[in-house]
Amino acid sequence: MFKHLKSDFPASIVVFFVALPLCLGIALASGAPLFSGVIAGIVGGIVVGALSGSKIGVSGPAAGLAAIVLVAIGSLGGYENFLVAVVLAGIIQIIFGIVKAGIIGYYFPSSVIKGMLTGIGIIIILKQIPHFFGYDSDPEGDWAFFQVDGQNTFTEILDTLNNISPGATLIAAIGLGILILWSNVLSKKGKIFQLIQGPVVAVVVGIIYYIMTKDHEVLSISKDHMVSVPIPEGISSFLAQFSFPNFSAITNPQVWVTAFTMALVASLETLLCVEATDKLDPEKNVTPTNRELLAQGTGNIISGLIGGLPITQVIVRSSANIQSGGKTKLSAIIHGFLLLISVILIPTLLNMIPLSVLAAILFVVGFKLAKPSLFKKMYQLGWKQFLPFIVTVLGLVFTDMLMGILLGLAVGILVIIIKSYQNSHFLHIEDKSDGMHRIKMTLAEEVTFFNKGAILKELDSLPRDTYLELNLLNTRYLDYDIIEILEDFSFKAKERNIDIKLISKRGIVENPSSYIDFFEKRPKSEKSLS
Template structure:
């Protein structure tokens, strides 16, 4: 009788026996993610050279729109430090008015990639290229954000950033803005680091970055420090929806930016998904659905003229570590962002730009992953070469050229490594036995011909290619030509070909 009553009660409530109550955990986690997101949304917008409110809008869309869609359950989306370089470059080249067009187009490309089930292919990109891409972004981010710390405007090009370091160093130690900015930046980094290590357990989930922002902002106000602060306007008035005339201005350069935004944002989101999946035991990411969700989010951001979004590892890891159980936590974080910017926007005006720059420098440093690079140099030097080349090319040129360069070098490196060819010659008095193994492709053709041409003329040669896994047409023709030449020089040859000659 008791069992029947329990079954009837479960049917009425729709709950399984001993089903955990996730609501409280998700609400608590959403507040933690919200506190992490506020300074990052603002900082990424400032670093990208767009109004602060557009970063908040992207965070809201990442919660309220992408948070509801299928794909990943605990991954959180919003404006990412990794895209600041790309956004700043696009705004400088095409103007703020075209940002919505570019982000909208990138979102539509992402949706198309997801619907075409190409999302899982992003996992095939060489990890050294991705790591190099992130390291390059980190270097550019650090190089750009040290200028606001010193109270100077960030130069627009990499060459100007390097060229202005001398002036920046002087400003940091001689001007009131520079001295105050450096002091606030150092204080913010020390507070954020110390809070993570020494915070009491009861408040350890409160992010150190938020504590750093609150303390340094309060100190700035109390001491009336001469530093630049965040400029905040109305959320609605800051929206920058593309006009119909903007679509007529689309050219090859804009299409290139759209494709670059789509590919970089997709790669960052899906690599973040792989990392987040390792952090929890819940449902794993469905890559194609997640790519569609990111595309929908970016399309909405494009309509509003806001920043592009990706899944962000900092917010996602905070969500998991705070105990989130379902996607409700990431949806609520978007709601808290909306409530904050509507009810308390004036609080943002107290934040010094030097403090946000310091937090972004810290984010850029994390992107470098120095320890992982050092380990890669020790264990896989060829992979480390691809990583360093990608990062340096990004710093020297731009994100697209650097990433494509890294991909091209990685493909060539892999082709060379796969095309390993062994040549073993055993000489006797009247004959030579030559055995080839591995893959005989055009990449190894010079080595193959070098060995064959060194064989003595006039002797019998047994050329054994039976263990060659792949023999392409270039090597096949080279062997045939050498055999004909050797026979013309009074030598004899018998050849054992592979079962399937390529």
């Protein structure tokens, strides 16, 4: 795990700077004590990071649960009663992992997952515009389109135009310039610029700017536009920030309803983020989903016991980790320790970080998730991929994460129903071992994203030093999701010394260099693989 420390440590610092304001903002949006968000971030980094099988996923308090938490704290009669529901939700998640419910994530089509990533990228950009210009009337965690104060995302942006803070805007622009220069120019000039990440430099410059201009009449940045970490006066006041569950509320049926709701929503959000981060992972690692549920459940039990918010794996921090060069789970664990150390030792220094600089960092993260080229690529793949993709994007932007995903999934299923007839979903394996592993795998006549779990399981179970004959002679329709699975598997096949012979009506190919190119480069008039 320490082999990639030189990559993981700089990435953990970036994730720390991204996670800190999000932890505080989500707590504020949830109507919970500010420190509860930090607790969830610490537990998500250290505990879940250590137990999870994901190499690049980062866990912490999730904006998707903020509305549930806000309502639950009021309806259950206080935060201590709510913490009982968090502990119970963790136990339920562990049960989900034991009964192997993690496979649910494989039944979401690739177009919906990509739409989720793109939609979140757009939301990040839109929600950070007020912070970029120093207009911070709403908490960082207010991620829904229609907000609790009667505003929506676009009216909030319009209000920003009348409330621009010159100092916050100037340092945000400087920070954004540093990030672009670092990413596009300096990172290619020498190892020192790869070791020291651009976001870290932007934050340091932001602190220096605040110190130098804090007495300036025009360029100074007010406290409202700065990170706000609780500052304990001593050990006793620090420990006083922790809350503990009131287990006498466990007999309240509403506590159990809240616990099951949070467990279900948190598990679904985690599983979708797991698949999304695996797609972003340049190493194409596959996260064991049932182990992830066990890790998340353990994290929620511990977080609830010491006063933290519920935890999920979160795509904003995970994507920031990937884009900053994180290689192993060590980056997530270190970020958790950085949160813990910082709130104990340097809360005053943290409160000198302008929120507008963090907004600039998140601008870059959001753009990388929602690149315009992705829209073009999804459109070129055809309407069966583009329609669920764009519906998911719009659903996320104009409603919330879960509703957007459900809308995209509904459209994806509708597309399959319209364009496909009922087919035999089977996967036939014929073992022709004669001193070596010779496997013949024959796919069905039509293979859709419903078959992802079964095919992925069979491919992952192939032993080393195998000769795989992949027969698609009878396959008339092969979903793009399955092509992506084959593309990702070819990367791991080389490491496991697995040779692949692809047989189809288009010809016989040994160890194809790109399955996507092989299947997608054909006349538009062709209706099948033949």
